[in-house]
Amino acid sequence: MVTTTRAPAPPTEPAAGRPGGPLARLLRAVPVPLALIAMIALAGVVLGRVYADPLLARLILGAAIGSVLVSVAARRLPSWLVAPVSVAGLAGWALLSLRLAASHAALPGSLAAVAVDAARNAIPRLLTAMIPVEPAPDTVLVPVVAAWLTGLVAAEVALRTGRVLLGYLPPLLLYAGAVYVVGPNADPAITPTIVFIAVAAAGLAIPSHRNTSASGDPAAGLAPAVRAAVRLRLLAASAAGVVVMVALAAGLAPLLAARVSDRPVDPRRYVEPPQVESLDENPLIRISGWALNPDQKLLEVRTEAGAKASPRIRLAVLSDYDGVTWRVGATYRNAGRILPVTEPAPGVTTDTVRQQITVADLAGRLLPAVPTPREVTGARVAYDPDTGTLIRPEGLASGLRYTVTSAREQPDVNLLATANVPAGDAVARVLQVPEGAPEPLRRLATQLAEENGAPYARATAIQEFLAEHYRVTADAPSGHAYPNLAFFLFGPRNGGGQRGTSEQFAASFAVLGRLAGLPTRVVVGFAPGGDGPVRAADASAWPEVLFEGVGWVPFDPMPRPDQEPREVEADFRATPDNPPPSQVPEPTAEPTATPPAAAAPGPADRRGGLSTPVLVGGGIGTLVLLAALALLTLAVLRRNLTRARLHHGDPGRRIAGAWRELTDALRLAGRPAGGDLAAAEVAERARRTLAEARAARPGPSGAELVDGEPDELAGLLNQVAFAPHTATPAQADRAADLAGRYAAALRATRPWWRRLLWTVHPGPLRWRR
Template sequence: MTRYLSLAVTACLVAVAGLSFQRVFGFGPVVPVAAAAAVVPAVLCGLLSGPRKGKDPWPLWISLVLTVVAWAGTVSVTVLRPALSAGTLPQTLREGVLSSWKAILTTLLPAPAEPELLVLVNVVVWLAAFASAELALRTSLRAAPCLPALGVWAVALLLGVDGPGSNAPLAAATVVLVAVLVLVRADGPGSGSESGSGAAWRPLAIGMPAAAVLGAVAFAAAPVVPVSAEPYNPREQVRAPPPLQRDGVSPLDRVGGWLLNPGQVMFTVQSGRDEIERLAVLDRFNGVTWSSTARFVPTGSRVPEGPRPDREHEVEQRITIRDLPGVWVPAPDRPRQVEGLPVVVDPESGALAAAQPLRPGQTYRVDSVVPEWTVEDLAAATVATDAEAKAALELPWGPGAKEPPVQLAEFRRFAEAATRGAVSPLDKAALLAQYLQRFAKYDVTAPPGHGYRQLDYFLAEGRRGTPEHFATAYALLARTLGLPSRVVVGFDGGNRVGDTVQVRSGDVMVWPEIKFERLGWIRFNPLPETGGGSKGNDSVAAGKTEQKLEQAQKNAVSQQRGEEQGNTTEKAPQKPVADNSPPPWWVFASIAGAVLLIGYVFAVLLAPSLRKRRRRAGSPAARITGAWHQALDHLSDVGLSTARTLTAHEVARFGASSVGEDAHGHLRPLADLVNRSRFAASRPDPRAADQAWRHTDALGRLVTAKAGRIRRLRRRLHPRSLKDRRAPAKAQPAKAQPAKAQPAKAQPAMTPTSTPPAKTPAKAPVRRGAG
């Protein structure tokens, strides 16, 4: 029964280790997979490798072959059921076993719960459950069945480094289960226990609460454990897939056509707040057109965070696709979670794209956190200098060009003239936007195009354009000034019908963004006030977020120039900067000292109780010897030395002088019981053991009344109370003693055999068989 109980504990231990994959897939997909993969092999091993009446267990190779067959059948009807019904089981199984780890490492966590990815969890947990069960049934090593579960933990931690959530509760549960497994196997076969079934369960009954306390301490200490380095991330060793052309036609090239047919409904939005919907981020310019360098990776639902401002607000939207072509998925900036539509995401920009071209009727929910930049944020802004910002400063000559285009020099002169007198990069960016707003007019009939020649015509002659012209011209002019820039295509406004906003083709918007240090990409609006959005009686006004941003930019520029800010907006209070530095070393040292002190007090107070419980267990002879040792412990509280050479009668006289004559009346019969139990021809019966413990308990009450509870507690807190200096000796039958007698005084009192029989002088030689 001990082996089968340890088998159940190992199954639970492996199942908990399998749940640590929740940082990779989430709890929902992992729970059934881990449970089945942990229980089935444990049951199978229990049937094949467990003890049988009068027969040896089946050989290991039979168990190994049958578990492979059982795994193939189980994984086919559970994890790979969709592939089984679709007729692609062999291919999906091969990809899951051989390539799932790489697919997970190139996917934003949580990974989608696809069968070919969940196969990895099933295989790892199954192998660990099989190995743990065989170790539990075929070996007597106490902690050996824990090792496979630790291997599952290692795989899960490596694959879930960047995953959401925490495995601290599961780690605490693992600590508890490991302790329980060791306690269960401590009295299993081969442990040499002879105390009976009742005594075999006592360590488990005592250790279970201690294991629970240990798990609680592990869970409470996990958040405050100091970590001085970032964990190893295997994703850094796996090359991400190269950027792919997700759409044959750039959304920027569609802007002109959408503006000429403004009434076409692109998608609908259900939300309590109006926000700009971002569609595509275009950060690379080759002299002719803008494109995206996004490295899209699969994701289950999560989108990584971007730069965090001091102020932000959350928005939840339910979007339904109508006539929006391509694969770009609209969402506010910056999305955090997408549900209902399989998407891939660019971790840098947060842009979303569908795995397949969008279809009318597709509905998804997107949760976003929209930043709100304050005057204080923008006033301290400096230009970013990272690798992405340097790439956003490139001004290529164009495909096949041998020399720089002449338009670049003209653009640089135009930008310098527009920003003359600027005192900061933010001032340059704001002045350039204001200059373009006054310089050109909004015209949806302007010829499309955003290459060097088209923009030169827009700035030099036409001076009329669509959002495509204003945004791309701003981005190129900003790059000539050393401001890293990119272009974003999205939608602003819409037509409200009930509680739903219909976003139409005429609501398309293009805007430029500049990257600043710590703040990330900040939107600027170079479009004239008369431009943008299809107008109507029921049209939705532009969101408040962009209006606040434009006003904050103006106030920040005024603050940099030393001018008084207008009263159009209330200055936001500056939040104190959070101190992210780790606590000083003495905090952790104090916590460690307090934990050690509490643990020491717990140990010294618990050790005597456990020692007394152990002395009361066993055969009658062992119980009588334990009663004598317990009596000596009681007398230690009133001054009896632990290093002494007193006979039993001298111990009794010491008790009479230190405690009272009543103590002598309990010690003398107790010593006689010990001598008879050790050297008498017949073994003592349980009644003699009960009588010995009655004398010992009565002596303990007398000592407590004499010494006082305070003194006894003070002696219990001494480190010597942790060590049992009088290990119980095994009871032996009576033997013939050597003829040469030994003086009784030479025998230590802690060995009861040194006690002479009653009515024998203390100094007399010890007679044969009398102790």
């Protein structure tokens, strides 16, 4: 009898919903991609706290979803093919993001022009943008690209190799970078950080299909004794891990909690904000030139809504006075279409004024607008919230047309009679009186203050004194230094004194007001008679006084039409020991042409599951990507710093920047110059350092440098230090050339790897400038 043995039946396919079924595999495959998307999106939430609206967070969420899904869909492709496919998706999403941002910010121009401008200036504009940042092409490009690349690297490492914890590194770095960029400009990101940790833990808690058997038990199929030993080891390892985590939490939690309230470093302090040329730093000296050319067309204005009477258009606010010149002294930050809103004082009402302004012959970078601007379309601007003034960093051009919506402030005049003026450190800048004020000025201010006790009465007395005793003439020389003001106020009338333009009237009021204890400033702008051309004859300067509960109030010290001025000696007489000046002081030199506006600063395996090449390649690729991004950022910041030092600002500032380039080169070469050395001693060290470096490394040394050129640069620096107003643009160009050639010559003596490090060394960004 033959006995047949039946072969065992093949195992049946697990049903859906049972361990190992399609639903179980799906549930194991979804959590890690979702965790990566959520972690990258949380970085966008953290960064979006300093943006004006949620557009950036939405664009980063789209980049996270797109990059991770591309990697998920391409898992069956060779690993070397995933990156090109993902980069193509990145290009498409980046262009769509730029289009959405440009439309949101109402920026003119084609998509190609917008993309090129954003790619060139994204990093510096992001770090110099005003808080809150408006989502614009140049402020969203870097975050969107960083989010997509983060998703690509994280998904490849976590999904293709199964190393989830290693795949969390790119999102963690992106999150830390977002926290750093925000800096002290928002509240601590406690809630997003807790959610970030929870999402990461959830992704780790669910095992993937690569490291879990069909039954879900790693010891399944082993002999009972071996199975017990394996389970015991797993239990011991888990217990040890819990102990280590609890110990780390107990040790680090107090330290981290103590750091929550610390004020972080703001990376924006490493980047030079947009600057104005000397022509715009002191626009008060342009009043006399405009007065001599009254028919010159500067602007074309059309009021679209709001104002029934033609409002004053403000060009600049000058708050700093050193006894020689009034200066703007503003810090401009790149701004979007919507400008930050500041609440007006309780005694001030506002009405909305919207004007379309077309630039004609007005030069410089200052952008005229009715105070206080709230929205600007048609031009990219930078804004100073302290003064409410605007600049166009690229400079004004004939034909430029923009629309500005302003909240015009109207103080309650009924509160002025009893209003006080503020005091203390907050207003020290607008109360400061430089040393050297002529004694007659002090005596006149004292006389007007003693006769009028209340602040508003003092301001009105100064206004009436100037309006009653002086006359306006278009041919008065420019100048508002102490000698110019003394001659204007007390000089003999038959010798050219006691007459001037609005420059002298506004400057005299502001100085007399500060001597009388009033916080004052000077405003330069235009007072057009209505819509249409704004000509040079409409240019004017006027003083403003700050009152508590009311804000800045303008005053008009100009004489009334057809009013014969009274004799100054009838109401004020200089003492014999301090006779009035009898000679006309030298007028302030007025620029006759606008310096060319500087260009905007400018700102990269086989399928094998757990195979070593894939794991090593993913890790190295992540490190190379992050390192390249960091080096590129440092190189762009260093280049922008050098450009700002050598090519922006007045000649004195550029010469000082050239000297800082030379001393930074010495520090980068390991031969820093001590702060106790004179300029000539530093120049001697610079010559000796270059000679020793060339002797130690003979051969081609890059730019040739004459031995005496560091001494020439030291001489230019001493000239700026002791005669700051004598430096010329040609001397500044010479200083920039000397500093650049010295740094190039010294860098050429370094080994190749030190030359590379020289370019991206972060030292000059943080060394005291």
